[in-house]
Every structure is written in structure tokens, then in C-alpha cells.
Amino acid sequence: MNLTLGFSPCPNDTFIFDAMIHHKIDTEGLTFDVFYEDVESLNHKTFDGTLDISKLSFHAYAYALEKYVLLDAGSALGFGVGPLLICKKEELVQQVLRGRDEQVISDLKVAIPGKYTTANFLLGLAFPQLQNKEILVFSEIEPALLKEQVDLGLIIHENRFTYQDKGLHKVIDLGDFWEKETGCPIPLGGIVIRRDIPNDIKMKVNRILKRSVEYAFAHPDSGIDFIRQHAQEMSEEVMYKHIELYVNKYSLNLGQEGRKAVQVMFEKARQLNLIPAIRENLFLN
Numbered sequence: 001m002n003l004t005l006g007f008s009p010c011p012n013d014t015f016i017f018d019a020m021i022h023h024k025i026d027t028e029g030l031t032f033d034v035f036y037e038d039v040e041s042l043n044h045k046t047f048d049g050t051l052d053i054s055k056l057s058f059h060a061y062a063y064a065l066e067k068y069v070l071l072d073a074g075s076a077l078g079f080g081v082g083p084l085l086i087c088k089k090e091e092l093v094q095q096v097l098r099g100r101d102e103q104v105i106s107d108l109k110v111a112i113p114g115k116y117t118t119a120n121f122l123l124g125l126a127f128p129q130l131q132n133k134e135i136l137v138f139s140e141i142e143p144a145l146l147k148e149q150v151d152l153g154l155i156i157h158e159n160r161f162t163y164q165d166k167g168l169h170k171v172i173d174l175g176d177f178w179e180k181e182t183g184c185p186i187p188l189g190g191i192v193i194r195r196d197i198p199n200d201i202k203m204k205v206n207r208i209l210k211r212s213v214e215y216a217f218a219h220p221d222s223g224i225d226f227i228r229q230h231a232q233e234m235s236e237e238v239m240y241k242h243i244e245l246y247v248n249k250y251s252l253n254l255g256q257e258g259r260k261a262v263q264v265m266f267e268k269a270r271q272l273n274l275i276p277a278i279r280e281n282l283f284l285n
């Protein structure tokens with residue numbers, strides 16, 4: 001059986017999926033047609049139900065629940081892995097932090113990596129008054145800040161390792177904010193599969209994906225050429241930092257702690273009317 005599969009070219013995704021799509025492990029008769037796209041593009045594909053299996057942001061999952069269910073394997077959760085809100089002008093750091101409970105910062109323009117990203121959800125949770133937003137591809141946010149086209153930038157992925165080198169300043173780590181608010185790891189992205197696929201195939205895909213992560217942990221250099229091929233101009237040091245940050249025990253299995261974190265995120269989002277009502281099971285049974 002052949003299934004369509006979408007994930008990002010970021011090192012954490014290519015690290016996780018390498019063994020699965022290159023048949024370094026037993027795929028139990030399944031093959032995969034792979035689509036490489038940034039996560040916000042994949043989010044929109046899940047809204048349309050385009051792919052059989054896809055990476056998506058947990059924020060976006062709320063809008064894709066009718067069509068997809070979350071696999072236990074492949075997710076990116078963790079402590080200290082959240083998006084960062086940054087700026088070029090150092091004086092903005094304290095202005096924004098002091099203005100959390102006021103409207104004085106409402107006119108500031110913020111570049112975000114996508115409406116349905118978990119990063120944008122966390123921004124809304126921490127700074128609901130920051131509504132003047134411009135959507136940019138995540139790699140374009142730092143250049144927009146440097147050219148002063150925006151006041152603030154919400155960065156994800158490898159940019160958290162490089163922004164200081166460009167003279168940019170951290171306002172707040174939204175992952176730290178989430179952890180202090182909830183005590184939970186932050187749910188960033190997960191792997192979903194279409195609900196209308198037979199349950200035995202869903203379970204098979206979950207087994208294969210877990211096996212792929214296990215293989216990657218056991219043979220960390222096995223997929224290095226594949227990972228580097230899609231990492232664009234990222235240095236090898238940043239590439240490995242990226243993997244270390246986003247691939248962990250939750251990538252093997254959400255477990256009770258991971259499932260709780262996802263549930264807490266959805267509950268908080270519903271309380272703030274940031275997502276629609278939840279009418280489907282969140283997790284693979």
C-alpha cells in the first residue's frame with residue numbers, strides 16, 4: 001500500500017523520517033510518496049485533507065480534527081524548545097515586557113511564521129494585544145527585522161541559534177512562558193494520519209514511525225547526507241543542535257505526560273476562543 005506523506009525539510013523531521021522513507025527498517029509493506037514543505041503549508045494541506053500522513057502544528061491540529069488523528073510517534077514536544085519573540089531595537093525589550101497588561105504595545109508590527117503555527121498560539125496567550133501581525137516564511141523574519149520592516153519577530157527552528165549573531169535581541173522565550181504557566185512540555189508539532197484510513201493501517205504507520213525514530217537514535221549518522229541535503233545553508237553544528245532540541249522521548253511516544261501537555265494546550269486555547277470546539281478524539285486509540 002502506498003501513502004502520501006508530508007513533512008518539513010528541517011533536520012528534526014528528516015532525522016525522524018529517514019529510515020522510514022528509505023526502507024532502512026521494516027515498513028510492513030507500506031511505501032510513501034514524500035512531499036517536503038514548510039509546516040504552515042502542511043497545516044493548510046491538512047485543512048484540505050490532501051495528504052494521508054502529515055506533519056502539522058498542534059495549533060493547526062484543532063482545525064484538522066475532523067479529517068485527521070494524531071499518531072503517538074513523531075511529535076516535537078519538550079522543555080526549553082519554544083519560539084522566541086525578538087527585536088532589533090534593544091529598548092523595545094522592556095517596553096514590550098512592561099506593556100503585557102497594557103495597550104501601549106498594540107501598534108507594534110510582529111512578523112509571525114504562520115497564522116496556524118503553535119508559535120502564534122503562544123504569542124496570543126502571552127501578548128493578546130499584539131494583533132498587528134504580518135505572516136512571513138520563518139527564514140524571512142530576521143531579515144525583515146534587520147531592515148526595520150517590522151518591530152518584533154517570532155522565530156522558530158534554527159533561527160533560535162543564530163539571531164544573536166545578527167545583533168538581534170530576545171524579548172521573551174515563549175516556551176519558558178508556557179512552562180511556567182502550565183508545568184508541561186510545550187507541544188510544537190505532531191504527525192497526523194487521515195481518520196478514514198483503516199485502523200490497522202493507522203497502527204501500522206505508528207509502529208513504523210516509532211521504529212524509524214528508534215533507528216535514528218541508534219544510528220545518528222545514518223541519515224546525515226539526507227539531512228544535510230535538505231538543511232539548506234545550515235551549519236552542521238546548528239543542524240545537530242536542531243535535532244537534539246526537537247527530537248526526544250516524546251518523538252518515540254507521547255506517553256501520559258505528552259498527551260496531558262496537548263490536552264492542556266487545547267483546553268487553554270478553547271478558554272480563549274483561539275480554536276473551534278473539539279468534537280473528535282485527539283489521540284490514536
